[in-house]
Amino acid sequence: MTEAKRPVVLILGAGGVGLSLAGALAGVARVAVACRPRHAATVRRDGLVMEGVWGDRIVREIACIAGPEEAPSAPDLVIITAKGFDTRAICEEYAAVLRGSTVASLQNGIGNEEIIAEYAGTVIGGTVTTNFSVVGDGHVKAKSQSSPMVLGLWSGPDDESLQRLVALIRSAGILVEAVNDIRSAKWSKSLLNLSVNPICALLSIPVGKAADLRLRSVIEHIVSETFAVMEAGGVRTAWPSAKDYLDYLFSVQVPDFATAYPSMYYDIQAGRKTEIDLLNGYVAGQGERLGIQTPYNRCIADLIRFREIDGK
Ligand SMILES: NC(=O)C1=CN([C@@H]2O[C@H](COP(=O)(O)OP(=O)(O)OC[C@H]3O[C@@H](n4cnc5c(N)ncnc54)[C@H](O)[C@@H]3O)[C@@H](O)[C@H]2O)C=CC1
Numbered sequence: 131m132t133e134a135k136r137p138v139v140l141i142l143g144a145g146g147v148g149l150s151l152a153g154a155l156a157g158v159a160r161v162a163v164a165c166r167p168r169h170a171a172t173v174r175r176d177g178l179v180m181e182g183v184w185g186d187r188i189v190r191e192i193a194c195i196a197g198p199e200e201a202p203s204a205p206d207l208v209i210i211t212a213k214g215f216d217t218r219a220i221c222e223e224y225a226a227v228l229r230g231s232t233v234a235s236l237q238n239g240i241g242n243e244e245i246i247a248e249y250a251g252t253v254i255g256g257t258v259t260t261n262f263s264v265v266g267d268g269h270v271k272a273k274s275q276s277s278p279m280v281l282g283l284w285s286g287p288d289d290e291s292l293q294r295l296v297a298l299i300r301s302a303g304i305l306v307e308a309v310n311d312i313r314s315a316k317w318s319k320s321l322l323n324l325s326v327n328p329i330c331a332l333l334s335i336p337v338g339k340a341a342d343l344r345l346r347s348v349i350e351h352i353v354s355e356t357f358a359v360m361e362a363g364g365v366r367t368a369w370p371s372a373k374d375y376l377d378y379l380f381s382v383q384v385p386d387f388a389t390a391y392p393s394m395y396y397d398i399q400a401g402r403k404t405e406i407d408l409l410n411g412y413v414a415g416q417g418e419r420l421g422i423q424t425p426y427n428r429c430i431a432d433l434i435r436f437r438e439i440d441g442k
């Protein structure tokens with residue numbers, strides 16, 4: 131494909147996920163990525179260093195932008211990879227670019243697509259079940275992957291945009307599937323994050339250690355409460371019951387990410403805010419609204435909030 135015919139993709143949020151995606155798509159699209167200065171300076175000077183299951187290479191064909199004034203004026207696609215607590219702020223900042231555009235979210239948790247829909251033309255929801263981390267400035271690692279990326283149309287008029295995005299991501303060599311029910315897929319992915327992210331962040335352990343029998347009961351309660359909330363809210367996932375999901379969690383997902391640390395661990399280590407309000411905090415809030423007791427989700431959310439504020 132000639133350079134001029136390549137689609138223009140704008141990625142908002144350049145951490146583990148955003149930089150890895152930028153590096154992967156740079157071979158098939160013209161990629162601009164909204165970067166903090168520390169990554170931008172290194173990527174401009176040395177290129178982006180990628181390692182791991184998405185390939186080992188140095189990618190130079192990425193335009194790092196510092197703000198909306200440097201953004202491509204009419205990107206074919208915008209992909210948001212900022213943390214969920216930054217979604218509204220980044221949408222406000224890039225509101226002029228998002229208006230009428232097709233915008234995909236690859237973020238964890240529940241609630242991002244609803245915010246993005248206030249700003250964008252068409253919204254595509256997504257999940258990515260790969261472990262990414264920032265090794266250093268302009269250097270990312272994709273450690274392990276448990277299942278393909280999932281994308282589905284959330285809202286908006288451009289129903290062909292989903293197939294275009296899936297084809298683009300596939301052409302970059304990334305495993306991806308389109309689904310009809312993206313709301314269900316977001317909850318399916320959230321089950322993993324609800325189960326392991328806060329526990330690994332609080333205890334400073336990799337995902338594999340969440341299989342320790344002393345932690346089982348806590349995880350089982352978190353998942354059972356979440357199934358009760360999902361059932362009352364009319365949400366179905368790939369697993370008919372909490373037990374079915376727990377079997378999958380401990381036989382497939384936990385082993386797949388055994389030595390990986392989840393994104394919330396890195397947030398707590400860095401003294402940053404976390405996405406707890408889009409995960410266990412969200413379940414607890416929904417439980418309250420629906421009259422369902424969620425003491426384990428509420429407790430774990432409180433513990434994380436304490437660590438967010440009081441740090442180490
Ligand atoms: N790290 C992982 O293994 C996975 C993460 N996810 C999800 O993907 C999303 C992104 O995660 P990570 O890449 O780990 O986060 P991250 O914290 O490494 O990266 C997000 C980046 O966005 C930047 N950002 C926020 N607002 C910005 C703005 N207005 N302008 C420019 N940059 C801005 C932040 O400074 C940060 O560098 C989250 O929702 C996370 O839960 C999903 C699957 C795996």
Ligand SMILES: CC(C)(CO)C(=O)C(=O)O
Nearest residue numbers: 259260261262391392393
């Ligand atoms: C899949 C997993 C656990 C991979 O790291 C993730 O989504 C996260 O870290 O937030």
